[in-house]
Amino acid sequence: MQFSSESVEGxxxxxxxxxxxxxxxxxxxxxxxxxxxxxxxxxxAEALIAVKDRVRECxxxxxxxxxxxxxxxxxxxxxxSTICVVEDANxxxxxxxxxxxxGVYHVLGGVIxxxxxxxxxxxxxxxxxxxxxxxxxxxxxxxxxxxxxxxPEDVDAEAEAIIEAHQAAAVEEIILAVNPNVEGDxxxxxxxxxxNPLEVSVTRIARGLPIGGDxxxxxxxxxxxxxxxxxxx
Amino acid sequence: xxxxxLRLLAFRAHDATEVAxxxxxxxxxxxxxxxxxxxxxxxxxxxxxxxxxASSDRYVLQQGAPHFEVEGQFSGMRRSELRVRLxxxxxxxxxxxxxxxxxxxxxxxxGMLPVVSFSPDDQALTAEGPDERRxxxxxxxxxxxxxxxxxxxxxxxxxxxxxxxxxxIGRSSSPAxxxxxxxxxxxxxxxxxRVIHMRHQFLLDFATFLAEAYGRxxxxxxRPTITYDTxxxxxxxxxxxxIEQAYRDELDRVADNERRRGLTLIGPHRDELVFALNGLxxxxxxxxxxxxxxxxxxxxxxxxxxxxxxxxxxxxxxxDVFDPLDPERSEAFLTLLEGDAIGxxxxxxxxxxxxxELVSLDAPTHRVIQVDDGKVVAPATAS
Numbered sequence: 001m002q003f004s005s006e007s008v009e010g011x012x013x014x015x016x017x018x019x020x021x022x023x024x025x026x027x028x029x030x031x032x033x034x035x036x037x038x039x040x041x042x043x044x045a046e047a048l049i050a051v052k053d054r055v056r057e058c059x060x061x062x063x064x065x066x067x068x069x070x071x072x073x074x075x076x077x078x079x080x081s082t083i084c085v086v087e088d089a090n091x092x093x094x095x096x097x098x099x100x101x102x103g104v105y106h107v108l109g110g111v112i113x114x115x116x117x118x119x120x121x122x123x124x125x126x127x128x129x130x131x132x133x134x135x136x137x138x139x140x141x142x143x144x145x146x147x148x149x150x151x152p153e154d155v156d157a158e159a160e161a162i163i164e165a166h167q168a169a170a171v172e173e174i175i176l177a178v179n180p181n182v183e184g185d186x187x188x189x190x191x192x193x194x195x196n197p198l199e200v201s202v203t204r205i206a207r208g209l210p211i212g213g214d215x216x217x218x219x220x221x222x223x224x225x226x227x228x229x230x231x232x233x
Numbered sequence: 234x235x236x237x238x239l240r241l242l243a244f245r246a247h248d249a250t251e252v253a254x255x256x257x258x259x260x261x262x263x264x265x266x267x268x269x270x271x272x273x274x275x276x277x278x279x280x281x282x283x284x285x286x287a288s289s290d291r292y293v294l295q296q297g298a299p300h301f302e303v304e305g306q307f308s309g310m311r312r313s314e315l316r317v318r319l320x321x322x323x324x325x326x327x328x329x330x331x332x333x334x335x336x337x338x339x340x341x342x343x344g345m346l347p348v349v350s351f352s353p354d355d356q357a358l359t360a361e362g363p364d365e366r367r368x369x370x371x372x373x374x375x376x377x378x379x380x381x382x383x384x385x386x387x388x389x390x391x392x393x394x395x396x397x398x399x400x401x402i403g404r405s406s407s408p409a410x411x412x413x414x415x416x417x418x419x420x421x422x423x424x425x426x427r428v429i430h431m432r433h434q435f436l437l438d439f440a441t442f443l444a445e446a447y448g449r450x451x452x453x454x455x456r457p458t459i460t461y462d463t464x465x466x467x468x469x470x471x472x473x474x475x476i477e478q479a480y481r482d483e484l485d486r487v488a489d490n491e492r493r494r495g496l497t498l499i500g501p502h503r504d505e506l507v508f509a510l511n512g513l514x515x516x517x518x519x520x521x522x523x524x525x526x527x528x529x530x531x532x533x534x535x536x537x538x539x540x541x542x543x544x545x546x547x548x549x550x551x552x553d554v555f556d557p558l559d560p561e562r563s564e565a566f567l568t569l570l571e572g573d574a575i576g577x578x579x580x581x582x583x584x585x586x587x588x589x590e591l592v593s594l595d596a597p598t599h600r601v602i603q604v605d606d607g608k609v610v611a612p613a614t615a616s
Contacts, residue, residue, distance in 0.1 A: 114397035190416040
């Protein structure tokens with residue numbers, strides 16, 4: 001089924017490019033947009049463009065931010081000796097919501113997946129290593145750039161001081177908070193092999209039961225993982 | 234587990250069929266091509282989201298129909314009312330609903346409705362290559378242990394990723410790849426060893442079930458055994474750590490070859506099961522009759538194993554299995570189906586005649602269902 005208007009059809013096609021939007025959902029969204037006041041549609045369009053124009057990547061943690069470095073890296077009271085490594089900016093949001101974590105982050109930008117053509121060179125792994133050791137001490141076979149070698153143009157003196165302070169901080173722990181699937185496991189293993197020889201402890205977030213979930217409703221696979229990763233009291 | 238009512242829509246030969254079942258033996262009679270087996274396939278779809286006949290969902294869908302649907306009303310030890318519906322839409326795939334709620338993943342249904350199917354195709358189990366035997370093994374353990382199915386799905390995913398990487402290495406060897414490959418190796422060894430360890434543990438348990446099942450159908454005292462041939466030498470005390478060590482050694486040994494061929498060459502996906510009678514391999518040395526008996530014993534053992542592990546009588550689907558049996562064996566098998574050891578069963582055959590002499594077809598626990606031309610023609614109304 002196609003809309004009789006080519007413009008609407010075009011909108012549907014564009015919307016289906018977004019994740020988890022199938023053709024049917026796109027048609028529903030397009031029909032809704034048709035009914036919206038023009039001003040609101042302009043607001044949405046401008047917001048979409050603004051994220052592309054204004055949002056940049058934090059030089060330190062590679063999270064998305066309007067101002068480089070990002071708020072978290074700027075915060076003087078956050079513990080810079082602990083770095084939580086996540087796949088995407090969304091994961092930072094999820095961990096921040098817990099309100100439990102007071103360290104800083106490192107956003108990889110994905111996980112190793114040969115099927116999707118993603119290798120360590122496409123991830124911020126060398127940049128992570130640069131936060132731990134000098135460029136000379138990173139094994140040669142770790143691909144990527146050396147990060148802060150060329151300071152970004154948008155960074156002023158204050159920002160530069162923050163970047164330096166992060167670089168000077170001694171990192172004691174790396175927490176790997178990648179998703180518990182085979183790609184996440186492999187990426188975690190890859191990073192742990194690089195970090196283990198350093199005087200930095202590497203931990204992986206526990207996998208197991210959701211809080212508030214009853215044991216009896218947990219699926220067997222989760223339950224057996226949770227049993228394997230049990231801790232002493 | 235009991236299936237009370239089944240509804241099919243645009244499923245193989247059936248446009249729209251509804252049928253009610255009895256708690257004992259359900260005989261499904263009808264001419265060839267009438268759609269008898271389709272009913273068993275539909276039940277199998279509800280239990281394991283696919284048919285026991287190797288075939289793509291696309292071919293199960295009636296030509297020209299927008300989607301197919303199967304719905305069954307079950308009751309069991311744990312759930313007194315379980316309505317399971319499976320729908321397939323080309324391009325969108327399958328979805329399963331349990332009591333109206335969609336399952337997030339299809340694999341969640343596996344084990345909820347235990348099932349054992351037995352059809353003439355199963356002769357491949359004892360007569361042909363190792364694929365069928367691995368599938369048999371995976372099918373039982375997956376139904377008995379959800380964690381196994383999960384591990385196997387992840388193992389397969391890891392192997393796919395690793396194969397892709399190996400073929401990339403074959404095309405251009407960037408130095409970065411060695412460390413990436415080592416990371417995939419670690420994941421492969423972890424998951425592959427779990428699969429092998431669970432298969433090994435299962436086979437140790439299954440041995441007694443097989444011996445008992447064989448004894449039930451064969452009076453000659455022959456000893457059936459299954460030997461598990463995998464990357465590691467196995468003893469009853471072999472631990473997962475032992476398997477991991479052997480796995481890593483094997484990977485080292487084939488490393489060059491794998492890079493050359495761009496393929497994962499060792500692991501549980503290459504495992505072999507050797508069936509033997511009194512120490513002689515069935516595939517090579519057994520007679521036609523022994524093949525049949527061994528195949529039947531495997532299915533019965535599977536039935537008793539799942540019954541015990543899940544505390545739930547599996548549904549027993551018997552597609553055209555009585556035809557090659559002589560009257561004595563047919564009678565013995567029917568007596569077994571009628572007894573307490575086996576719950577609800579579904580038997581297809583072309584003719585009612587041979588059964589009428591062996592079992593009382595009009596007993597209240599049994600039912601005779603006539604199928605013709607993709608329809609249930611008797612009993613007249615299925616409600």
